[in-house]
Amino acid sequence: MRTLGVAALAIAALAGHAGAARAQAPAERVALTRLRDSISFSHDTTAILRLERVMIERARAERDDPMHHLRLGLIALRLSELRPGMPHLDDALGEFEWAAELRPEWPWPWYGIGLAESRGTDRAAGFAGGLYTMLGLDRDRLAGSAFVRALEVDPTFANGLLEFARIALAQRIDAPVQPALEALRRATASPVGWDPALLLARGRLERLGGDPDSAVLAFRRAQLLGRDNGLAWLELARTIPLTGPISGDSGLLRRQQTWHAYRTGLRLADASVLAGYRRDLEPITDPGVLAQFERLSDSARVDWLERFWTDRDALELREPGARIAEHYRRWNLAVQSFRLPPFRRRYRWGIEVYLSGDTEFDDRGVVLLRHGEPTVRIEWPKARQAVRLNPLTKSYGSESWRYDRPDGTMTLHFIAREDPQDYRLVPTPAELDVAGDQLALRAHELPGLARMLRAGDASIGWVSEDVRRNGLASMAIATRSDSWERGYRDVLSGRAQWLAAGVRDGKPLVHIVYAIDADAVRARGSADSTGQVPARIRASFFDRNGRAVATLDTVQYLGVPSDRARLVAARAEVPVAPGALRVRVGVELDPELGMVFPVDSLIAPRPDAPRLQVSAVLLGQAGRSLPWSVTRADTAWLDAGGVYAAGDTLTVYTEAYGVPAGEGAT
Structure with missing residues (x-):
C-alpha cells in the first residue's frame, strides 16, 4: 500500500496557496483537491498527525486564512477514517464551519461540511430515528443541505454536484431528486457538465425521476467520454428496458441492446462495477450461487452469466434476452414502490x-x-x-x-x-x-x-x-425461486403430451402432440379469410442441472374445424439431448389467449446406447390420429387424447436402441 512521508504531505498542503481572495481561485481549489487525493493514499497515521500539528501552528498565526481551516478539515476527515474511535470528525466539521464563516461565498467550505455530515452517525437508523428524520436532522438531510449551499455559491462546482446527486439517490424520505436534477441539467449547459461522473449521476437521477430516455442519453454520453466506462454500460443495461416494451417483436431491439450493454459492461468491469453486477443478482439467488459467481475468472464469468439468464429465458418460454430486461424493469418498479425507510x-x-x-x-x-x-x-x-x-x-x-x-x-x-x-x-x-x-x-x-x-x-x-x-x-x-410466468387474459383449454421416439441428426426426437379447444379455433378462423389459424408452440427441455438443452418456438397453421369437432389436434417435433429431462410446453392462439403446462419430466433414450433402451410407445388410430412418417414405407400414428372406444383398432409403434443387428434382447 502506498504511503507518503510528512514532507510530501506538507508540500501538497501548502502548494497553490494564493492568499485570501474574495472569490476562491481555481489554484486554491486544485490545491485542496491535490491534498485530499494525496492523503487518501496514505495510511501513515503518525505522518498525518505530524502534518496536522504543523498546520495547526500555522493556522494559529493566520487565523483568518480560510485555506488553513479547509486543509485542517480535510486532514481531520482522513484521520477520522484511520482512527474511527477518535473525535476527528467533529474537528473536521469545526474547521469547515470556521472556513464557511470566513468565506461563505466559497463552495469548498460548504462542500467540506457536507462531507463531514455524510460520514457522521446516521441518527435515522437508531432509536427515535423517525423523529430525527421528521426534524430534518438525519445524516442525509444535513449533508444535502450543505451541498445545496455549495451549489448556490457556484452552480458549476463539480464536487458539490456529485455529492448532491449521491445524497438524492441515497435518501429514501423526501429525496431531493428534482432539485438535484435541475442542478445537473444546468451544469450540462457548461463544460463541467460533460464530466463522465456527472453524466452518470444525471442518468441515475433521470431514471429515478421517471425519464428513462433522458437517462439513456446521459449514459451514452458518459460511455463515449469515459476512459473506463464499464459502469456506463451497466447503467445502460439497467435503463434500456424502461424505455418501452421488452416482449414480442416490438421489444426485439431493446432486448438486444440490453444484452449487448450487459455483456460489454461485464467485460470492462473493475472491482466496483463487478460489485454492482453481484448486487443485481442478490435478490434472485442464494449465497451459494453468489459465491460461485465470485470465484470465476473474468472470461468464465461472462459465460456463466450468459447461461444464468438464457436458461431462465428458456424455462419461462421467453425470447432470448427477455428475462434480464424484465429483471431490470422489476428493479426500477421496486425502487419506485417498495424501498425500505432509512431506519434500522x-x-x-x-x-x-x-x-x-x-x-x-x-x-x-x-x-x-x-x-x-x-x-x-x-x-x-x-x-x-x-x-x-x-x-x-x-x-x-x-x-x-x-x-x-x-x-x-x-x-x-x-x-x-x-x-x-x-x-x-x-x-x-x-x-x-x-x-x-x-x-x-x-x-x-x-x-x-x-x-x-x-x-x-x-x-x-x-x-x-x-x-x-x-x-x-x-x-x-x-x-x-424466481419466475416470469406467461400470463393470458383468457386461458386456452386443451391437453398435450410429449413423447420421445425416433432419431434426427443423431439425437432423440421428441413429438409434442397437443389438442386445443375447437371453439377457440373456430372463433379466430371466422375472422380470417384464409381459413387458417396460426398457433404458436413453445417448448423448452432442461437437464438435471437446469441447463436448457433444446428449445422450440414455431408457428403452425390449423384448419378451421367443423361444427361437430370439440378439439383440434396437431403435432410438432424437436431433437433433444438424451437423458432425464424436464419439459415445459406452451400453446397460444394470440397474446391474450393461450396456456402454459406445468413443468414435467421426460426420458429421452440414447440412440447409441451400449445396452437396450426403448423409446416411448406411440398409440393411435390409422387414418384418424396424427401421422408421423418414420420412413417412406412406415407411418406411426399419434393421438393427443388417448381415449378410445372398445371396438377401436389401435396402432402401436416403438423403437429399441443398443441391440446389435441380428441379436436379441429382453
Whole structure:
C-alpha cells in the first residue's frame, strides 16, 4: 500500500496557496483537491498527525486564512477514517464551519461540511430515528443541505454536484431528486457538465425521476467520454428496458441492446462495477450461487452469466434476452414502490417466519423482483384506528397477493407493523389487521381465506392450520425461486403430451402432440379469410442441472374445424439431448389467449446406447390420429387424447436402441 512521508504531505498542503481572495481561485481549489487525493493514499497515521500539528501552528498565526481551516478539515476527515474511535470528525466539521464563516461565498467550505455530515452517525437508523428524520436532522438531510449551499455559491462546482446527486439517490424520505436534477441539467449547459461522473449521476437521477430516455442519453454520453466506462454500460443495461416494451417483436431491439450493454459492461468491469453486477443478482439467488459467481475468472464469468439468464429465458418460454430486461424493469418498479425507510430493520426473532436481510427493499419488493407483479393485489383497508393504547398491536397496512401459475396458485400475505413502508410476509391471513367484513368481500379471490371463513367451530382449527401450511409453502416458493410466468387474459383449454421416439441428426426426437379447444379455433378462423389459424408452440427441455438443452418456438397453421369437432389436434417435433429431462410446453392462439403446462419430466433414450433402451410407445388410430412418417414405407400414428372406444383398432409403434443387428434382447 502506498504511503507518503510528512514532507510530501506538507508540500501538497501548502502548494497553490494564493492568499485570501474574495472569490476562491481555481489554484486554491486544485490545491485542496491535490491534498485530499494525496492523503487518501496514505495510511501513515503518525505522518498525518505530524502534518496536522504543523498546520495547526500555522493556522494559529493566520487565523483568518480560510485555506488553513479547509486543509485542517480535510486532514481531520482522513484521520477520522484511520482512527474511527477518535473525535476527528467533529474537528473536521469545526474547521469547515470556521472556513464557511470566513468565506461563505466559497463552495469548498460548504462542500467540506457536507462531507463531514455524510460520514457522521446516521441518527435515522437508531432509536427515535423517525423523529430525527421528521426534524430534518438525519445524516442525509444535513449533508444535502450543505451541498445545496455549495451549489448556490457556484452552480458549476463539480464536487458539490456529485455529492448532491449521491445524497438524492441515497435518501429514501423526501429525496431531493428534482432539485438535484435541475442542478445537473444546468451544469450540462457548461463544460463541467460533460464530466463522465456527472453524466452518470444525471442518468441515475433521470431514471429515478421517471425519464428513462433522458437517462439513456446521459449514459451514452458518459460511455463515449469515459476512459473506463464499464459502469456506463451497466447503467445502460439497467435503463434500456424502461424505455418501452421488452416482449414480442416490438421489444426485439431493446432486448438486444440490453444484452449487448450487459455483456460489454461485464467485460470492462473493475472491482466496483463487478460489485454492482453481484448486487443485481442478490435478490434472485442464494449465497451459494453468489459465491460461485465470485470465484470465476473474468472470461468464465461472462459465460456463466450468459447461461444464468438464457436458461431462465428458456424455462419461462421467453425470447432470448427477455428475462434480464424484465429483471431490470422489476428493479426500477421496486425502487419506485417498495424501498425500505432509512431506519434500522428489526426482526422479531422466533416469531417472524421469513427474515430477508435485505436493506433496500421490503418483502414485497423481494417477491416482486423474483416473480413480478401478482395476478391479483389486494390493499386492505385498516381494521382499527391508527392510534392504539397498546403499541405492540399497531399496524400500518395489510396486503394480499395472488399469483396464478400453471402448477397452482401462490397466495402471499403482508403486514406493515414496524413502519408504513416495511411490509413483511406472514403465512396466514389470520395475522392480517383487517376487519372481518372486508375479508369476506374479497374472500373469493383468495382460496385459503375463503376456506377459513366457511369453516365452522368444529373444523376451524385444522382448516386454519392447513391454510398456514399452504402459506408457508407459498412463502418458500416466493423467496427461494424466481419466475416470469406467461400470463393470458383468457386461458386456452386443451391437453398435450410429449413423447420421445425416433432419431434426427443423431439425437432423440421428441413429438409434442397437443389438442386445443375447437371453439377457440373456430372463433379466430371466422375472422380470417384464409381459413387458417396460426398457433404458436413453445417448448423448452432442461437437464438435471437446469441447463436448457433444446428449445422450440414455431408457428403452425390449423384448419378451421367443423361444427361437430370439440378439439383440434396437431403435432410438432424437436431433437433433444438424451437423458432425464424436464419439459415445459406452451400453446397460444394470440397474446391474450393461450396456456402454459406445468413443468414435467421426460426420458429421452440414447440412440447409441451400449445396452437396450426403448423409446416411448406411440398409440393411435390409422387414418384418424396424427401421422408421423418414420420412413417412406412406415407411418406411426399419434393421438393427443388417448381415449378410445372398445371396438377401436389401435396402432402401436416403438423403437429399441443398443441391440446389435441380428441379436436379441429382453
